[in-house]
Structures are given as structure tokens and as C-alpha cells.
Amino acid sequence: MAFHAAVEWALIPDENAEERGQRASVDDRTAVYAFASSDASGGFALAALNRSDPGRVCLDSLEEALKATEGLSEFGDRLAGYLLMEGPREDFLHFKHGEVNELVAANESVAPWLRKWIEGRHYHRIAWQARGGGYSKSVSGDGWALFRRNMVKATRVLEESWEDKPDHPGVAAELIALGLNLKGGDAKGAMRKWLGEMTEVQVDYGEGYSNVLWGLRPRWYGSHSEMIDFGRDCLESGRFDSNVPWWYLQAHRDVASEWDLPSAYFPEFRRHRELKKLFEGFENESARESWRRHDRTQAVATYFMAGKFDETKEWLDKLGGEPLDTSVLASWGTDLEPEWIVGKTEAFTGPFGKELDGAQNDEIRFRSDDALETYEKVLSEADESMPGSAREFLEHRREIVRIESEFDEGNAIEPFAPGGDGVGWKLFNVEGIDDGIVLSGEDGRLCLAYCESRVGPSFRMEGKIAIDDPDDDARIWIAFGYPQRNTERWGAVSFVWEGGNTAVLLTNAMNVPEEMNELGFGDSAEFKLQVGADGITLEVDGEIVWDNVPIPRKFVKERYARIGFCAILGSEKTRARFSNLSLER
Numbered sequence: 001m002a003f004h005a006a007v008e009w010a011l012i013p014d015e016n017a018e019e020r021g022q023r024a025s026v027d028d029r030t031a032v033y034a035f036a037s038s039d040a041s042g043g044f045a046l047a048a049l050n051r052s053d054p055g056r057v058c059l060d061s062l063e064e065a066l067k068a069t070e071g072l073s074e075f076g077d078r079l080a081g082y083l084l085m086e087g088p089r090e091d092f093l094h095f096k097h098g099e100v101n102e103l104v105a106a107n108e109s110v111a112p113w114l115r116k117w118i119e120g121r122h123y124h125r126i127a128w129q130a131r132g133g134g135y136s137k138s139v140s141g142d143g144w145a146l147f148r149r150n151m152v153k154a155t156r157v158l159e160e161s162w163e164d165k166p167d168h169p170g171v172a173a174e175l176i177a178l179g180l181n182l183k184g185g186d187a188k189g190a191m192r193k194w195l196g197e198m199t200e201v202q203v204d205y206g207e208g209y210s211n212v213l214w215g216l217r218p219r220w221y222g223s224h225s226e227m228i229d230f231g232r233d234c235l236e237s238g239r240f241d242s243n244v245p246w247w248y249l250q251a252h253r254d255v256a257s258e259w260d261l262p263s264a265y266f267p268e269f270r271r272h273r274e275l276k277k278l279f280e281g282f283e284n285e286s287a288r289e290s291w292r293r294h295d296r297t298q299a300v301a302t303y304f305m306a307g308k309f310d311e312t313k314e315w316l317d318k319l320g321g322e323p324l325d326t327s328v329l330a331s332w333g334t335d336l337e338p339e340w341i342v343g344k345t346e347a348f349t350g351p352f353g354k355e356l357d358g359a360q361n362d363e364i365r366f367r368s369d370d371a372l373e374t375y376e377k378v379l380s381e382a383d384e385s386m387p388g389s390a391r392e393f394l395e396h397r398r399e400i401v402r403i404e405s406e407f408d409e410g411n412a413i414e415p416f417a418p419g420g421d422g423v424g425w426k427l428f429n430v431e432g433i434d435d436g437i438v439l440s441g442e443d444g445r446l447c448l449a450y451c452e453s454r455v456g457p458s459f460r461m462e463g464k465i466a467i468d469d470p471d472d473d474a475r476i477w478i479a480f481g482y483p484q485r486n487t488e489r490w491g492a493v494s495f496v497w498e499g500g501n502t503a504v505l506l507t508n509a510m511n512v513p514e515e516m517n518e519l520g521f522g523d524s525a526e527f528k529l530q531v532g533a534d535g536i537t538l539e540v541d542g543e544i545v546w547d548n549v550p551i552p553r554k555f556v557k558e559r560y561a562r563i564g565f566c567a568i569l570g571s572e573k574t575r576a577r578f579s580n581l582s583l584e585r
Contacts, residue, residue, distance in 0.1 A: 471497075
């Protein structure tokens, strides 16, 4: 457990070094896993309190743990593999695979299959570091050569590991991913082979299924239809006593992730008989009793995303008042919040359901005026029997389409701000005020506020920025495109404070600046920003900084584009503000 606690220790922010060491040693003493009783505990606690290098602490703790447990040989293959290779260790191994490989190789007590798994993982990581994570056309000739060479070495070592017949499916699952080194049909054949080998040990080991779906993406050796066919095979297995059928749903979610707007995928979904088979199969399986809340929440989330509100309500009712499983909702993304699921479902299954279906269709077709008229009509006619959650949802949608309607008509949105209630916006670690947004720093967390109204690629904005007690590397920015998505499909105009200096940057996401200008505006400034497909113009305190400079790469030109305000501040003492905000076409 010393190594387990060390990894957790390493992930605690650096500002509280003494607290880090105390917390790690406490966790080490009270841990429920096997290492808790080993002699490694004391060594870890001393290391945590006396070293400033988290990575070194983890490696020292691993070495002590391997000695204390005779290379994990005291445990079965499943637990040994988990303690060394899975859970929080996986992130650590991602960065320290070479050092971990050396430590494990030096300990002859570690089971040969486990030593070879670590070695294979090491070569696998070297391969991807050489190749990089971009599309194939971005990889150099040397990058491809090193990638293929190390993938071959990883495959050889992992096949040797599997020959030892470990009681752990992870080696075979990794060999599925290594099939990407092969060509077309050979890659698919290798993935099928190792999936079969893996399922002989554990039928529903998730990493293997995930690796198959990755290999079937169009960017590799498959297509979206092949991904769906694989998911359908998982459903048709009928193994509702396991997690295998869930990979039918995951196949669709993986396809959706390749859309610019994944949330637009499920409203187009038409395979509802298959969904019914999936959810009812799990519901009728006695072995899933302890997973009922998880399974029913998946049904709620899926039908909600598909706009099937009668079915959503049916599965909400099956929960019987039990709260939705927030871990399931989080796996879908930020659009799924329990209160909005309940509110929208109540609204669309109530007496105004037909009118609201029409309003939703109007929104899809960018007929914001018509949608606004419907929402205002329903809100005015609804009596006290309408649930509060439904009314809140409708007020939220009304504000979204009001902004879209005003913007489309060429009217200025003043103030362009969420106000105290945040209606029409999504706020994360942010406070809405009447004329703007307040962003507070803490441990370098991301602060994000974005308006859910779609304004498209062209807009003009004016406002003021201000910052109190800026730390080094404080950064606040205006994002345009899809700021709500964890992708690079958004641009940013960033104001940066570093070492007493200030600058403004134009970037795609948080990548290398495409424009960078030092400025002298101190802790506040007024700005005017004009963004369009033809270029970007920025004025700060009355002076032109950029005059129609080219748009950043991956600029979003679709009408779905939105605007957000973000910050990474680093210190809880730092507060930034956007105020006096106005927006117009």
C-alpha cells in the first residue's frame, strides 16, 4: 500500500508540502489493502516527509513495497497486476514507465509474466512517444520507424508474458492495442485473436473492448458502421450477468465523440429496439441487483440524450426516488445534470409536451423567434401544478433563445452576462454578476462560464477586464467556438500576467500562440474584440493591438459556435473579472 499512497501523495498540489507528507503517512497507516501491514509503511512515511520530488518518492516507495512483499508474490495474479499496473498507478506508469521497468526488472521475486508486462508497457509507451498523438500525416519518417520498432518489441515481450498463462486479462488487452502496428486485415485479425484470449480469463475486462473500438475507428482500420456492428455483437452475447452488453452503448458514444457536437448524435438515433433490449436485459438480470442504480441511470441518460422523454420518465420512475448516479452522468459530459434531466423531462411529459416538442424543433432549425414565442406562451399559461424544476428549465431555454433572437436581429446584448442566477449559462468555479463574471483562482483549477446561446463565428464584443493580486502565469481568456468541449475546436484571446509583465495571445485552444503582443495595461483594461471568418481585430485601452489578423487554426465556422470566459489563476487570492460586457453581430 506504500506505493498506492505514494501515488496519491504525488498528486496533491505542491503548495502544502508538510500537509502532503502527513496525509500520505496517515493514509499509509489506515489503508485497507495488503501493503498496509508491510514494512514498507515506515519507509514511505519518512520519504514523504523528507523529499520534495514526488516522482522519486513514488519510486522509492515501490522499491520498498516490492522488497517487503517479495515482488508482490504474496498475492495472486489479479491483485498483483492491479497494485502495480492499474488504478492510480496507470497515470504514474504513463510518465515513469522507464524507471518502473528498471525497478521491477531488478527484483527477481516479481513473477516473470508481470516483469514482462511492465517491460512491454515500457516499449509500448516509447513507441507512442516517438509517434506522437496526431494524425498519421503529422508523423515524421523517423517517428514512424521508432513507433513500429518499439511496437514489435512490445508485442514480442507481451506474447512471452501471455505464454506464462497469467490469471489476469490485462496482458491480452494490451496486445489488442498493439495490433495497431499491423496493416488493415492483419490488425483486425490480431484484435479478434487477443480479444478471444482475454475473454477466456475475464469476459468483460473493459480495456480490451475499449481497445477494439479504438482500432475500429476510421482513423485506424475500421469505420463507424464497424464500430456499431462490434457493439451489436456485444449486445447479442446476452451476457447481462456481466458488463459486455454495455459496449453496444459505448460503441455509439464513441462514434458520437467524433462529431463536432456529440450531443447532436443521439437525437438522430433510430435503433430504439436495441436500446430497449439492452436496458431491459440488465433490468431483468438478477445478478445485477447491486448495480440497479447504475443501470437505470444509464437508461435515463441515454433516453434523455435521444430526446425520448416518455422513456426517460419511465426509468426515472424505476429509480423510485433514488438519486441518479452522478458518476454515470459525469461520463456523458457537462450537459447532464440531475436537475435539468428531471426538469426537462417533467416539462416535456406534461400537458405542454406537444408545444415544447415544436419549440425544440424550432431551436434545432435556428428558428429562435418561434421557440421564444412558445416558451413565453407556456410559461404564462402554466399554473402552479407545473413542477418547479420544469419551470426552471423553461426559463433557462427562454433566455438562451432570447439572446439568439436578439443577436440574429442585430441588436446589442447588454449586458452579456449570466447575472446572479446563471440562467442561460453554464458556470464552473465562476460567479455570475449583473454585468459580467467573477473568476476565482484555487490550485490552478479551470474557471469556465459559457453562454449556451449559439452566436456563430462572427461577433463584436466590448468590455472590461480586471484582476486582483495576479500571481505569475495568471491567465484569463475569451473563448469562441466550442469552449464547453475538451477538444481543440475553440479559439482564445488570452490576457496573461507573468513576472510583472502583461501580454495578449491569440491561440487555438491552449496551444502555441499564433499572435503574441506585450502590453502595459497593469491590472485592468478596456477591450473591443471583433471576430469573424475573415480575421480578428482587438483594441485594448483605445489602441489597436491586432488589425484583422488571420483566424487561428481549427476556427469554428459553424452556426453552433458559442462564447465562453475562462481563467486559470493559481492562487486563491487572485480574482479576475469581466464586466461591462456587450455583444452584437
